[in-house]
Amino acid sequence: MPTPDSTPDRAPDSTSGTGTEDASLLKVLGNWDALALGFGAMIGFGWVVLTGGWIASAGTGGAVLAMVTGGVIMGVVGLTYAELTAAMPKAGGEHNFLLRGMGPRWSFVGSWAITGGYVTIVAFEAVALPRTAEYIFPGLSRIPLWTVAGDQVHLTWALVGAIAAVVVTLINIRGVKIAGAAQTFVVVFLLVIGLILVFGSVTGGSVTNMEPFFTGGSAGFFAVLVVVPFLFVGFDVIPQSAEEVDIPARQIGRLVVVAVILATIWYVMTILTTSSAMPASELATTDIATADAMGAMFGSDLMANVLIAGGIAGILTSWNSLLLGASRLMYSMARSGMLPRWFGVLHPRYRTPVNALIFIGALSFAAPFFGTQMLGWLVDSGAPSIVLAYILVSLVFVILRRREPGMERPLRIGGAGNGGTVIGWIAVILCVALLSLYLPGMPAALTPPPWILFGLWWVLGAVFLLRIPRGIAPGHDAEERLLDRLADRAGQAR
Numbered sequence: 294m295p296t297p298d299s300t301p302d303r304a305p306d307s308t309s310g311t312g313t314e315d316a317s318l319l320k321v322l323g324n325w326d327a328l329a330l331g332f333g334a335m336i337g338f339g340w341v342v343l344t345g346g347w348i349a350s351a352g353t354g355g356a357v358l359a360m361v362t363g364g365v366i367m368g369v370v371g372l373t374y375a376e377l378t379a380a381m382p383k384a385g386g387e388h389n390f391l392l393r394g395m396g397p398r399w400s401f402v403g404s405w406a407i408t409g410g411y412v413t414i415v416a417f418e419a420v421a422l423p424r425t426a427e428y429i430f431p432g433l434s435r436i437p438l439w440t441v442a443g444d445q446v447h448l449t450w451a452l453v454g455a456i457a458a459v460v461v462t463l464i465n466i467r468g469v470k471i472a473g474a475a476q477t478f479v480v481v482f483l484l485v486i487g488l489i490l491v492f493g494s495v496t497g498g499s500v501t502n503m504e505p506f507f508t509g510g511s512a513g514f515f516a517v518l519v520v521v522p523f524l525f526v527g528f529d530v531i532p533q534s535a536e537e538v539d540i541p542a543r544q545i546g547r548l549v550v551v552a553v554i555l556a557t558i559w560y561v562m563t564i565l566t567t568s569s570a571m572p573a574s575e576l577a578t579t580d581i582a583t584a585d586a587m588g589a590m591f592g593s594d595l596m597a598n599v600l601i602a603g604g605i606a607g608i609l610t611s612w613n614s615l616l617l618g619a620s621r622l623m624y625s626m627a628r629s630g631m632l633p634r635w636f637g638v639l640h641p642r643y644r645t646p647v648n649a650l651i652f653i654g655a656l657s658f659a660a661p662f663f664g665t666q667m668l669g670w671l672v673d674s675g676a677p678s679i680v681l682a683y684i685l686v687s688l689v690f691v692i693l694r695r696r697e698p699g700m701e702r703p704l705r706i707g708g709a710g711n712g713g714t715v716i717g718w719i720a721v722i723l724c725v726a727l728l729s730l731y732l733p734g735m736p737a738a739l740t741p742p743p744w745i746l747f748g749l750w751w752v753l754g755a756v757f758l759l760r761i762p763r764g765i766a767p768g769h770d771a772e773e774r775l776l777d778r779l780a781d782r783a784g785q786a787r
Contacts, residue, residue, distance in 0.1 A: 328615065331552035333610030334527025336412065336483060338421040339672075341561045341604035343520065345582025351513035353568040354506035357561050361513050362558030363521030366727060369720045370683045370705045371528055371553040373690035376713065377702035378549060386529055387686055388625045389431065391703045394689035394696070396767040397775045398758065401631045403689075404622050405754040407682035410526050410527075411619035412653055413675030413746070416660035418612035420667050423453035425604050428581055428597075442742070444664040454661030461612050462654030465620065466647050479606045479613075486603030489596075490566045497590035498569030505573070519730050522679040523672050524751040526553040526558065527611065529682075530618035530654035549705065560590060564588075614651055629772045630779045631761055658680060666742075673731075673743035678750065687720035 347356040387407050389398035427433045427450065434447035509516070527551050531536060540778045567576070571587030579585035582602070588597030624646035627637030640647040660667060693700060694714050697778060707713030731739050739747075762778045 299735055303721050316685055325477060328548050329477045329610075329646060330530050330614045331528045331548060332555050333480045333483070333593070333607075334530045334614030334618070335457060335525050335552065335556035336480075336559055336607050337418060337525050337527075337611030338425065338604055338608045339520065340560060340607065341425065341583050341600070342421075342581055342668075344563050344567045344695040345576045345579060347517045347564060348568050348573055348582075349577050350509050350516040352506050352508040352573070353503040353564060355509065355514050356564045356568075359517035360560045360564065360742070361557065362523070363518055363525065364553065364560075366723045367521065367525040368550065368553045368719075369716060369723060370687055371550050372716055373687050373720050374529055375547060375549045376702055376704055376706045377686070377690060378695070380700060380702045383625075384654050386622070388629070390686055390689050390693075391457070392629065392767065392771045394692045394767050395685070396771060397629070397631065397761050397765050398763070399685065399689075400771075401626065401628075401758050401761055402683040403755075404626050404631070405680050405751075406678040406685070407526075407529065407621045408619050408626075409613040409750045409754075410675045410679035410682065411622070412520075412656060412673045412750075413524060414523070415612055415653060415657045415677075417559070417668060417671040417675075418608045418615075419454040419458045419657040419660045420665065420671070422457050422605065423450045423594035423610050423661055424466075424665055424668065425581075425608065426453055428601050438662070441664040443667045446662060446664040451661040451664075455658045457612075458654055458657040458660075460607070461616060462650055462657075465613070465616055466645055467643055468650050472603050479610050483603055483606040484518045485611060486600060486606065487562065490583075490600065490603075491562060493587060493596070494566035497592070498566065500569065502570060502572050503565070503568045510574075515730055515735075518727070520672065520674065522676045522683070522727065525556055525757060527614055527618075527676075528556070529615045568745065571782065578636075596615055612657075616650065616657075619653050620646045620649040623652070628774050632752035632757055668744045670746055672751075673739045674746035675730060677731050677739075677747060680731075684721060684724045684728065686766050687717055687724060691721070695772075719728075742761070 344356075345361070350356070374386075375484055378386065379395065381389045382571075383389045388404040391403045395403075396492045425434065431666050432446075433453065436448035436449045438446045438448055438451070440446070567583050567586040570576075570589045576582050576586070581601070581604075582641055583601045584597045587600035588594050590596075623632060624639075626632040627634050627649070636649045636652065637646065638648045639645060641648050660671070691714055693722060696725065705713065762775070762782065765778060
């Protein structure tokens with residue numbers, strides 16, 4: 294069995310690390326499974342706890358406008374993903390796109406960026422779960438441990454998230470089909486909660502409560518817009534699981550765009566229904582705005598708890614999807630020799646990337662022990678990495694359109710002319726503009742703690758990046774040439 298720090302000389306070629314068995318992933322997911330993974334990944338916990346803040350910052354209309362604007366940006370990026378996923382339906386998504394169009398080092402940068410985004414959200418959900426459970430069980434926090442940024446951490450509270458991290462990780466180790474079935478069940482439950490929320494708004498809400506429709510000016514608008522990458526990350530989980538989806542490549546690409554559209558509708562629905570429940574002044578004083586809004590519309594604390602159950606469903610869908618996506622990315626990078634081959638070992642029975650899953654699961658296990666302040670830090674630290682990955686994917690889309698016009702594209706975006714290239718450049722420009730909002734001096738500049746987390750992730754990434762040989766040109770066989778170079782280097786070292 295390879296050790297975590299062993300140098301990869303060839304791609305992992307067995308489920309057990311011995312080189313004697315098939316290392317391929319199982320094709321067991323259908324249309325609905327793939328869509329549930331993508332949509333469920335985007336509908337996490339943010340819609341439960343952040344909606345009140347969006348309305349307070351920008352007003353009902355401003356929050357809706359920001360969310361629609363963000364949805365359009367993500368939709369344009371999603372179009373580039375759709376074409377590339379259909380053309381290269383392999384586990385790893387961004388990793389494969391960038392390897393073919395920009396070479397190994399840029400492939401690592403893009404893959405590490407989106408993996409960082411996924412990992413921050415997986416850790417976020419591990420903290421969000423006890424935060425949500427405490428709404429239903431107010432006495433949850435027992436046995437004080439320590440204080441983080443002024444927030445008291447309690448053992449019983451942290452264990453809720455930590456134990457859940459173990460359970461979700463074990464489900465994913467058991468196989469993607471089990472994870473996909475669990476995802477489908479929870480997404481259906483989440484949709485039922487959404488319908489109840491709409492019904493409550495129609496019968497118990499008021500348009501008057503939505504006023505004022507616009508507040509906060511441009512600062513309020515941008516305060517909502519900057520969380521969009523964190524909220525919408527997940528449609529790109531579909532490309533990560535492409536090798537495990539048993540549907541035509543063209544259809545896989547279409548599902549990416551459908552998932553973005555559905556998520557945009559969901560977030561707009563959440564804003565409108567929550568703001569209709571009670572005046573903005575009352576929403577600002579609530580504990581969890583969307584849950585309290587649900588209770589107000591039905592005049593029942595029980596219904597508020599039902600909404601919290603929907604929030605827990607959202608936590609689980611996002612957690613499950615992004616754990617799957619992050620582990621497949623790490624598996625793909627290990628298979629290419631960019632990460633130690635330990636990360637590419639598959640379970641001998643379930644043929645899932647067990648070591649990658651354990652690594653990410655361990656990070657999410659630890660996150661709740663840093664308290665609720667970690668929620669905001671994780672949201673902010675992951676977003677710039679996510680946008681960076683989107684910039685690179687949009688750019689490689691344009692590069693491949695020009696460099697490989699004859700590449701087989703089962704789903705061609707923008708028609709046979711230059712429409713696709715224009716879409717690609719629009720995606721690049723929009724994402725660069727979005728990335729600039731996080732910089733110092735901008736309306737939504739990040740505070741120091743998120744930048745520290747961001748920096749730590751990229752310091753670790755730099756260690757792996759510097760191990761990748763220079764001078765390997767992009768192309769369809771870039772992975773093989775990279776592995777040959779690494780094998781030669783290992784042989785010389787001996």
